[in-house]
Amino acid sequence: MLIAAPHLAAESRTCAPLQGPRDWSVSFTVKGPAADGEVSPADGxxxxxxxxxxxxxxxxxxxxxxxxxxxxxVSELVTNAVKHAAGPGCGSVSVTQRFAGGLLRTEVRDTGSEQPRMQSPAPDCESGRGLSIVSALTEELGGRWGFDQTSRTTWCEIPANPQVATITVS
Structure with missing residues (x-):
C-alpha cells in the first residue's frame, strides 16, 4: 500500500511502500529554520x-x-527533525512507520549534524519539551523510544494494545 502525504510538493517527496502492506515511508526536503530559529511556514x-x-x-x-x-x-519528532535538519540552506527528513508483531514503530530521520537530546527548559520557555513529551507518552503506553547513535534517526515503539496504568484519585 502506498500512502502519500497530500500536500507535499511532488518534487520534494519520495513515498514508497516498504516490506509489507503495513509499512509506509515518506521523505521530503526542508528549507530549514528561519533566522529566528522558527520553522518556516512551508516546512510547518x-x-x-x-x-x-x-x-x-x-x-x-x-x-x-x-x-x-x-x-x-509524530508531530514532536517531525517538528524536531524539520527544525534541525539543516542549518542555512536545506536538508531532508524521512518518516517511516511499521506495524508488525503487535508494535507500532515510528522512525524519523533528518540530515542534521547533532544527535537529539532531552532538554530541561525553564518554565517560561516556549520550546525544548518535545522529547520529554515523546518519552512520557511512550512510557505511559508501555513503549520505548530512543535514537540511533550512528544516524540522525529518532524512533519510538508503542504496543498496539497498551496496558495503560490507571490512577485512582480518592
Missing part, C-alpha cells in the same frame, strides 16, 4: 501533512485507539 505545513497521513494510515489499520498519542509523538 509539512508537519501537518505527515500528521494527516499518519492519521489516515492508522485508521486503515485499526489503530485509531492510539490516534491521539501517536499523532502527538
Amino acid at each position: 505545513r509539512r508537519v501537518g501533512d505527515i500528521r494527516q497521513t499518519v492519521d489516515v494510515w492508522m485508521g486503515r489499520h485499526g489503530l485509531t485507539h492510539l490516534r491521539y498519542e501517536v499523532l502527538v509523538v
Whole structure:
C-alpha cells in the first residue's frame, strides 16, 4: 500500500511502500529554520501533512485507539527533525512507520549534524519539551523510544494494545 502525504510538493517527496502492506515511508526536503530559529511556514505545513497521513494510515489499520498519542509523538519528532535538519540552506527528513508483531514503530530521520537530546527548559520557555513529551507518552503506553547513535534517526515503539496504568484519585 502506498500512502502519500497530500500536500507535499511532488518534487520534494519520495513515498514508497516498504516490506509489507503495513509499512509506509515518506521523505521530503526542508528549507530549514528561519533566522529566528522558527520553522518556516512551508516546512510547518509539512508537519501537518505527515500528521494527516499518519492519521489516515492508522485508521486503515485499526489503530485509531492510539490516534491521539501517536499523532502527538509524530508531530514532536517531525517538528524536531524539520527544525534541525539543516542549518542555512536545506536538508531532508524521512518518516517511516511499521506495524508488525503487535508494535507500532515510528522512525524519523533528518540530515542534521547533532544527535537529539532531552532538554530541561525553564518554565517560561516556549520550546525544548518535545522529547520529554515523546518519552512520557511512550512510557505511559508501555513503549520505548530512543535514537540511533550512528544516524540522525529518532524512533519510538508503542504496543498496539497498551496496558495503560490507571490512577485512582480518592
